[in-house]
Amino acid sequence: MTQLPTLTDEAMLDQMQQAAFGxxxxxxxxxxxxxxxTSRENSPVSIAVVGFALSCYPIAIERGWMKRTEAVKLSLAALRFFRDSDQSGEPNATGYKGFYYHFLDIHKGTRVWQSELSMIDTALLIAGALTAGQYYNADTPEETELRELVDFLYCRVDWRWSQDSxxxxxxxxxxxSGFLHYGWEGYSEAIVLYAMAMxxxxxxxxxxxxxxxxxxxxWENLYNHDYLYAGPLFVHQFSHAWVDLRGIRDPFMREKNTDYFENSRAAVHIQRRYTELNPHEFTGYDQNCWxxxxxDGPTDEQPDEVSEDRxxxxxxxRGVPYGPDDGTLSAPAVLASLPFAPELVMEAIRxxxxxxxxxxxxxxxxxxFNPSVLVNGELWISNGYYGLDQGIVVMMIENHRSGLLWQLMRGCSYIRDGLQQAGFTGGWLQPSDTDGAR
Structure with a gap:
């Protein structure tokens, strides 16, 4: 098999994107x-991963990895399931008020692990459904039904109820026990949630x-970067997987004279500087290993893992610079930063x-992986794969390569209206802009 680092950037990205989609x-x-x-045995369903899958199928069609008919079949199966699912809110149901429990049984589709009815994970699922609704625009019975299902599922969600006054x-x-005792507060991946709710x-x-x-x-200044703080990289990526946030600003960002895309670019620089300084002296950390x-990460409960006393x-x-940090790094999180700083990302991945x-x-x-932790003398590496990691890699590589998902969601009136209701202006939201409209 070809060694990835020996390939051109385009060939390398193509192989890694296709592998992630698999x-x-x-x-x-x-x-x-x-x-x-996850790919681990007996893993339940994550509703957010279903949303990522719905978003990745159009990419696979465009790249020639999947036939459109097969993608429509799988998408319809998921959308029909959620339409017909038990919305009673009972402990063994699938959802309530248009929202869904975070984790479901993969065969029965019922709640597992006493998981919460998740507002953000429902939003990521619905974002995937809206992507499908934008992409499958053919005048066929299957694709017409698909679009109708998407509208039904989106309009059923009682976003106002989720405020709990x-x-x-x-x-x-x-x-x-009812609502959890905390809300979506502090900068997070929730821009797409609020846009859909608005x-x-x-x-x-x-x-x-x-x-x-x-x-x-x-708002902070970290390593000479003025920056809207969020420690983990995924926070700076998930909403960007669907929404092109380049050049559009809400009132908060207008006041700071920047936008969320530039803030994510700053996150890359802050990550690189942190690992270069390496305050805890972990193995492997430097400006090209962040x-x-x-x-996932190693745990203290695994006796065969040899590490320093920590x-x-x-x-x-895990996050920068305030932690937690135990020497564990996520290469998918680096690759998913590709649209923000492509040269720095490719340098690090190689x-x-x-x-x-x-x-x-x-x-x-x-x-x-964690170079500071050895298992039987070998580098600690996470076992199996996580759907969120693989999905964000597929989506963000595609946004870097073609902007497909951004173009699709620009044409979604629900997203556009929600962003404008939230006070976003400029860029592609200008009234004269019709890019991607369907």
């Missing part, structure tokens, strides 16, 4: 379109809800692949 074909249940959270959207709800023609959140959210932001994000966090939202080739199998990146 995750969805390997883990989907074709009977209901649901996709496993508070200032911001709540993070979740459980049938046993743009809803049926159950929109209150007009001041988005302003209440941005009022909780934390990537602190939400990812705490290991398992799966955690470096990481040269130094730690074990973190790829058949060109697919593992969730994470």
């Amino acid at each position: 995750y969805f074909l390997e883990t989907v249940n074709p009977d209901n379109g649901l996709v496993a959270d 508070g200032g911001t959207i709540r993070q979740g709800w459980k049938p046993e 743009g809803s023609p049926t159950h929109p959140i209150k007009d001041d809800c988005y302003t209440a959210w941005t009022a909780t932001y934390q 990537g602190l994000s939400a990812c 705490r290991l966090f398992g799966y955690a939202g 470096n990481m692949l040269m130094r730690y080739p074990q973190m790829t199998v058949d060109n697919r990146l593992a969730s994470s």
Whole structure:
């Protein structure tokens, strides 16, 4: 097999993107379109991963990795499942008020792990559905039904209920205890959540809800970068997977004379500087070996792992510069930063692949690796794959290569209306702009 670091950038990205996409074909249940959270045995479904899958199928069609008929079949299976799912909110149901439980049984589609009704994960699922609704525009019975299902699912979500009469959207709800005691506060991946909640023609959140959210932001100067703080890299990527945030600004960003895309670019520089300084002296850290994000990691409960005397966090939202940090890095999080700083990302990915080739199998990146932790004398590498990692890699490589998802979502009136309701102006939101409209 060709060694990835020896290829041109384009060939290397093509192989890694296709390998990442293969995750969805390997883990989907074709009977209901649901996709496993991880490739590990008996993994449940993550509703967010289903949203990523729905977004990745059009990419696979355009790249020649999948036939349109097969993509429509899988997409329809998922959308029909969610339309017909149990929305009673009971402990063994699928959802409530148009939202869905975070984790579901891959065969029955019912709640598992006593997971929460998740507002953000529902939003990521619906973002994938809206992507499908924009892409499949043929005048056929199947694609017509698909678009109708997308509209039904989006309009069923009771976004206003998710506020629970508070200032911001709540993070979740459980049938046993009601709403979780915390809302979406502080900068996060929730821009796409708020945009959809603002743009809803049926159950929109209150007009001041988005302003209440941005009022909780934390603005800092880190390593000489003025910056809207969020520690993990995925926060700076997920909304950008669907929404082209270049050059459009909400009131908060207008006041700071920047935008969210430039803020994500700053996140790359801050990550590089942090690992270059390497305050905890972890093995491997330098300006071309970075990537602190939400990812799998070694744990203290595994006795065969040899490391320095320090705490290991398992799966955690690792971040810069305030942690947590145990020496674990996510190569997918680096690759998904490609649109923001392509030269720096490619330099880092090539470096990481040269130094730690074990973190790829058949060109697919593992969730994470930790050069400071050895298992039986070998580099610690996450076991199996995570759907969110593979999906964000596919989507952000495509946004870098062709802008396909950004073009599709520019044509989604719900997203456009929601952004404008939140106060975004400029760039492609200008009234004369019709790029991508369908």
